[in-house]
């Protein structure tokens with residue numbers, strides 16, 4: 612089996628200093644071991660309740676947070692030990708989409724800048740005309756009209772438009788992997804569906820593999836593909852969405868499924884959910900921060 616364009620986590624653990632825990636530490640990720648393959652391209656959802664460690668895993672994969680234990684490899688090499696050129700290749704091939712794209716944009720610059728920075732940083736075009744043509748093509752690919760978004764400042768666009776600019780950036784870069792951390796939780800239902808459809812298009816038409824982080828099971832259903840269920844920093848179940856959702860093997864997955872509110876007003880949601888926040892275990896090391904990926 613080829614290890615080229617494969618992201619593999621082995622025994623990843625992430626602890627943080629934390630006040631109010633018995634030993635002063637909190638384990639955000641207890642034990643994460645899984646691989647993401649670029650071939651064939653796939654959508655893998657990572658689902659779990661708030662605080663279960665999903666975003667921490669995304670930050671680990673993006674190289675923003677070095678795990679306190681375990682390894683993350685790309686093409687068989689530890690991502691925290693890559694050479695400069697290997698790291699550039701990794702950054703190009705593993706692209707993030709975050710919940711709040713507003714933080715990516717500088718409010719003093721037009722949104723065009725995010726796209727031009729990608730063109731320049733990754734040498735996507737040799738002339739200004741070719742760069743502009745690429746930007747316009749990518750905006751159209753995510754259902755944005757270049758005339759209506761280019762030249763605008765971030766606050767002049769809606770949240771859904773800002774998110775799609777980030778998708779246009781991904782369309783230009785054609786990474787092997789998209790790490791999407793709760794990207795649709797602030798969008799309304801219609802824009803959310805459009806966003807998910809674009810990600811599915813990226814998979815089918817451009818061969819991108821997406822790790823989709825969410826706490827929303829209806830989104831997981833919609834995306835299909837594979838799902839991993841995380842509970843208290845530990846991946847407890849993985850499999851095809853239909854299989855895991857219809858025949859869950861882990862009690863936590865069953866609890867998660869039982870906690871979906873019923874849309875039927877005659878069948879009101881009466882059970883109370885208990886959120887267990889006791890995730891603290893002793894430390895092995897302290898965390899270090901790395902440089903931002905964009």
Ligand SMILES: Nc1ncnc2c1ncn2[C@@H]1O[C@H](COP(=O)(O)OP(=O)(O)OP(=O)(O)O)[C@@H](O)[C@H]1O
Nearest residue numbers: 627628637639660661662663664665666667668826
């Ligand atoms: N830099 C940090 N320092 C200390 N604790 C942290 C840090 N980052 C995350 N945590 C803690 O680690 C745990 C997991 O957080 P994480 O953001 O990964 O969860 P999540 O599953 O993504 O939650 P949500 O769905 O609410 O975003 C939480 O208890 C959080 O408070």
